[in-house]
Structures are given as structure tokens and as C-alpha cells.
Amino acid sequence: MTLTESPARPSDTTPLHRTELPARERPVTHPTRPESRRDLSRIHRTDILRIVGAAVAGIATTAWLFTQIAPFEGPLAFVLISYVLFVGYFVVLISFDDNRVTIVDRVMSVLVHSLAVVLLLALAVVIAFTLARGSEAFLNWNFWVQDLSLAGPLDPLTVGGMLHAAVGTLIMIAFALAIAIPLGLLCAVFLSEFPSPFSRVVRTVVEAMTALPSIVCGLFIYATYVLMFGLDKSGFAASLAITIMILPIIIRGADVVLRLVPGTLKEASLAMGTSQWRTIWHVVLPTSKSGLMTAIILGTARGIGETSPVLLTAGYTTYFNFNPFSGPMVSLPFATFTLVKSPEPTQIARGFGAAAVLMVLVFVLFLLARILGGRGAGVLSSRGLARAKAASRRDAARFAEREAASTIETSGYGGMGFRRSSSPGRGDAAIHGAVTDGSSR
Structure with a gap:
């Protein structure tokens, strides 16, 4: 048999061709700038120059319009047109250097700050006007130490004062707080610590009563305390009306504050075997003390300046009345409301003096x-921190004395490694167990 060599296939002998892509030139990359965050809260020097320039241009253009072209009159129209032109010029000035996002930010910042300035100016005008009109009365020493029992409408301001109204205000608000604070705090604890369908209903009622008109509170007390029970108008009746008015405010503020207490604090207290009420008393309430004080003070400020409840329930008098349960009693808001309606300038000055005292x-x-609400839950003041440090030092000293006493007592038993218990039975049992254990070893 003859063997013949088969010819090689072309695919086995021909070298393979490698396909290569054409080389592309890499684009030249420039180093990127690091990202910088825009500080929107900071006012730069260029912003001040733009604001001043836009304001001057707006006022000048408005003055030119008022005097040469448009038949506008009145200071209010001048201010409004100047402000509109000021905003327009400000947009034009910042559009030369900034982009669209920055322009929107700057314009909105100007509008918000303008509204804040308008509100502060309105408040400053009210305060200045009240102090200026009332300075004729409260700059006299008799304004603070006398009542109006001996002062007639035509008497000068050197006779009579508002001491009876100030004392009546303090008595009414004191009785109102004595009733509203315990009820408000208990209701707030119930709403925050004991959630249930009934608590949700109570929270809805409290939120609705927050917007209750003060005249309704006065009408309710007048219809029940005065008409139904046949009692006279007095300072206590006004205190009840003020209590109804400030109670929802205290409940709502305290409820919000109690919900901000960290749940880990309550869980740690409950994990140590403490009851829920002891946790509330020793953990929840001390932690939210500053917020609770804020809620109480806000309710006090709301109740101390109300006129409608006192108008219907307290009556009016010009002499002292220290008994809140008998006879009429006047407050500073009611005295202001009554005196400013008089046609005599001296009586009007006394009314503005009472309003100034109330405002302060x-x-x-x-x-x-x-100040009290600026601290968060559990944040101690400087005085509270000093008290906490002193209590910690006393606890450390007491623990050291107890440890030294237990060491001396242990060494008195021959160093067997046991400690006498405070209970005689348990201590004897412990000693017997320790001795038995030692003898067995």
C-alpha cells in the first residue's frame, strides 16, 4: 500500500491578516475647575453697590415721573413706584455679570428682605407712636403708685395712675395660669404619651379651640357664671374666660414639645424597670422643660393682652380691688379701651400710658x-449645668464613702471575700454560704 502526502490547505499556510482601526487623535482636555458652592446668605460688596445704585435710580426716576410726566400724588404711590423701579434696575444690574439662577436667587432675596423691613417698620411705628403718646402720663411717678379713684377727667396728669389696672391684670393672669397650667400639661401628656382614638379626637378639638375668638370665651363665662349662676362680675370670672382662651395654646405647644423628646430616653427608662408615670415625671418632663416654659409664656402673653373676655366678665372700676371674687376689677387692656374713648386729652394720655406698659x-x-425656646430638648442652661455638676460630685463622694465603708466591713471578717448585707437574714445566709464554700475547698 503506497502512502501519499496530502497537499496542505491554503488556510494552514497563509498568515492571518490583523485588522487595525485607524488611530484617532485624542481631544485635548483642559483641567476642570473644582466645584464651588455659592454662598447665598452672604452679602457681598458688589451686592450692596447694586442695591444702593438701584435704589437711587428708582427714587430719581420716580421723582422725575411725578414732577414732569405722570399726574401721580401721594406718598404711598411714590413709595410703590420707587420700589417697582428699584427691583427692575436691580435685575438689570445683576444681569450683566450673573446667570439666570443667580438672578432669581438675588431677586427673591431682595423681595423677602423688603417684606421683613416693611414689617419691622410697621412694628417700630406702632411702638414709637404708643410710647410718644403715653410718655406724657407714665413719666410721672404718680402713674405707677396711684389709682384713678381721686382723678377726674379734667384733672392733670400729675393726679391718678394705673396701679389698680396693673394689679388687676396680674391677679387675673395668676388665677388663669393656676388653672390652665396643670390642666394643660396633663392634657398634653395624655395626647403625647397615651395615643388612642379618643386622644386623636381631643387633639382635633384642641386645634380647633386654638382659633376660637376671645369674645366667645367671654360670652360663655358671662352666660354661665353671671347669668346662669347669678354671680356678679369679678376678676375670677375674667380669669375663667382667660383660662378657656389660653388653655388650647398651652396644650398645643406642650404637646409639640413632648413629642420631640427622643424615644431612646423613654425606652432606656422603661428598660430599667421604671413605670410609665415615673418615666414621664423624671425623664420626659425634665427633658422638655424649656419648651414647656415657652408654651406657658406664650399663653400668658396671649391672655394678658386680651380685652374682650375682661370686657364682658370683670366690669370696670377706678379704685383698688384686691378681692377677685367680689366686685369689679379692671385690667390694663380694658383700661386702655375705656380711657382712649374719652374726649379729654388727659384721659387719652392715661390710656396710651397703660397701653405702653402693657406693650412692654x-x-x-x-x-x-x-430665650427659653432657643435651647433644644434636654439642653441645660449654665445654671442647670452647674447644678448637675454639683450633684455629680456629691454622688461620687457618696459612692466613695460607701465603697470605703464596705471595704472596712469586709476586712473585719478576715478577708473571706464576702460583704455583710443590709438585711440581717440575707447577710447571715450569705456568710454561712461563704464559710461553707471555703471549708469545702
Whole structure:
């Protein structure tokens, strides 16, 4: 048999061709700038120059329009047209250097700050006007130490004062707080710590009563306390009306604050075997103390400046009345409401003096609420922190004394490694167990 060699296939001998893509030139990449966050809260020097330039241009253009072209009259129209032109010029100035997003941010910032300035100006005008009109009365020393029992409408401002109204206001608000604070805090604890369908209904009623008109509270007390029970108008009746009015405010504010207490604090207290009421008393309420004080102060400021409940329930008098359960009693808002209606300038000045005192009192209460409400839940003040440090040092000293006493007592038993218990039976049993264990070893 003859073997013949088969010819090689062309595919086995021909080299393979490699397909290569044409080389492309890489694009030249420039180094990118790091991202920078725009600081919208900071006012730059260029912003101040733009605002001043736009304001000057707006006022000048408005003055030219008023004097040469448009038949406008009145300061209000001048201010409105100047403001509109100011905003337009400001947009034109910032459009030269900034993009669309920055323009929108700057314009909205100007509008918001303008509204804040308008509100502050309105408040400043009211305060200045009240102090200016009332300074004729409250700058006299008799305004603070006398009542109006000996002062007639035609008497000068050196006779008579508002001491009876100030004392009546304090008595009414004191009785109102004595009733509203316990009820408000208990209701707030019920709403926040015991959720149920009934608590949701109570929360809805409380939120609805927050917007209750004050005149309705006065009408309710007048219809029940005065008409139904046949009792006279008095300071206590006004206190009940003020209580109904400030109670929803205290409940609502305290409920919100109690819900902000961290759940981990309550869980840690319950995990140590403490009851729910002891957890509320020793953990929840101390943690939210600043917020609760804020809610109480806000309710006090609301109730101390109301006129409608006092108008229907307290009556009016010009002399002292320290008994809230008998006879009429006047407050600062009611005295202001009555005196400013008089045609005599001296009586009007006394009314504005009472309004100035009331305004300062409410301002101080809101300032206290702001200070106390600035701290979060569980944040201690400097005085509270000092008390906590002193209590910690006392606890550490007491623990050290207890440890030293237990060491001396243990060494008195021969160093067997046991400690006498405070209970005689348990201590003897422990000693017997320790001795038995030692002898067995």
C-alpha cells in the first residue's frame, strides 16, 4: 500500500491578516475647575453697590415721573413706584455679570428682605407712636403708685395712675395660669404619651379651640357664671374666660414639645424597670422643660393682652380691688379701651400710658419665650449645668464613702471575700454560704 502526502490547505499556510482601526487623535482636555458652592446668605460688596445704585435710580426716576410726566400724588404711590423701579434696575444690574439662577436667587432675596423691613417698620411705628403718646402720663411717678379713684377727667396728669389696672391684670393672669397650667400639661401628656382614638379626637378639638375668638370665651363665662349662676362680675370670672382662651395654646405647644423628646430616653427608662408615670415625671418632663416654659409664656402673653373676655366678665372700676371674687376689677387692656374713648386729652394720655406698659410687659414675655425656646430638648442652661455638676460630685463622694465603708466591713471578717448585707437574714445566709464554700475547698 503506497502512502501519499496530502497537499496542505491554503488556510494552514497563509498568515492571518490583523485588522487595525485607524488611530484617532485624542481631544485635548483642559483641567476642570473644582466645584464651588455659592454662598447665598452672604452679602457681598458688589451686592450692596447694586442695591444702593438701584435704589437711587428708582427714587430719581420716580421723582422725575411725578414732577414732569405722570399726574401721580401721594406718598404711598411714590413709595410703590420707587420700589417697582428699584427691583427692575436691580435685575438689570445683576444681569450683566450673573446667570439666570443667580438672578432669581438675588431677586427673591431682595423681595423677602423688603417684606421683613416693611414689617419691622410697621412694628417700630406702632411702638414709637404708643410710647410718644403715653410718655406724657407714665413719666410721672404718680402713674405707677396711684389709682384713678381721686382723678377726674379734667384733672392733670400729675393726679391718678394705673396701679389698680396693673394689679388687676396680674391677679387675673395668676388665677388663669393656676388653672390652665396643670390642666394643660396633663392634657398634653395624655395626647403625647397615651395615643388612642379618643386622644386623636381631643387633639382635633384642641386645634380647633386654638382659633376660637376671645369674645366667645367671654360670652360663655358671662352666660354661665353671671347669668346662669347669678354671680356678679369679678376678676375670677375674667380669669375663667382667660383660662378657656389660653388653655388650647398651652396644650398645643406642650404637646409639640413632648413629642420631640427622643424615644431612646423613654425606652432606656422603661428598660430599667421604671413605670410609665415615673418615666414621664423624671425623664420626659425634665427633658422638655424649656419648651414647656415657652408654651406657658406664650399663653400668658396671649391672655394678658386680651380685652374682650375682661370686657364682658370683670366690669370696670377706678379704685383698688384686691378681692377677685367680689366686685369689679379692671385690667390694663380694658383700661386702655375705656380711657382712649374719652374726649379729654388727659384721659387719652392715661390710656396710651397703660397701653405702653402693657406693650412692654408683652414684649418681655415674648423675649423670655425666645430665650427659653432657643435651647433644644434636654439642653441645660449654665445654671442647670452647674447644678448637675454639683450633684455629680456629691454622688461620687457618696459612692466613695460607701465603697470605703464596705471595704472596712469586709476586712473585719478576715478577708473571706464576702460583704455583710443590709438585711440581717440575707447577710447571715450569705456568710454561712461563704464559710461553707471555703471549708469545702
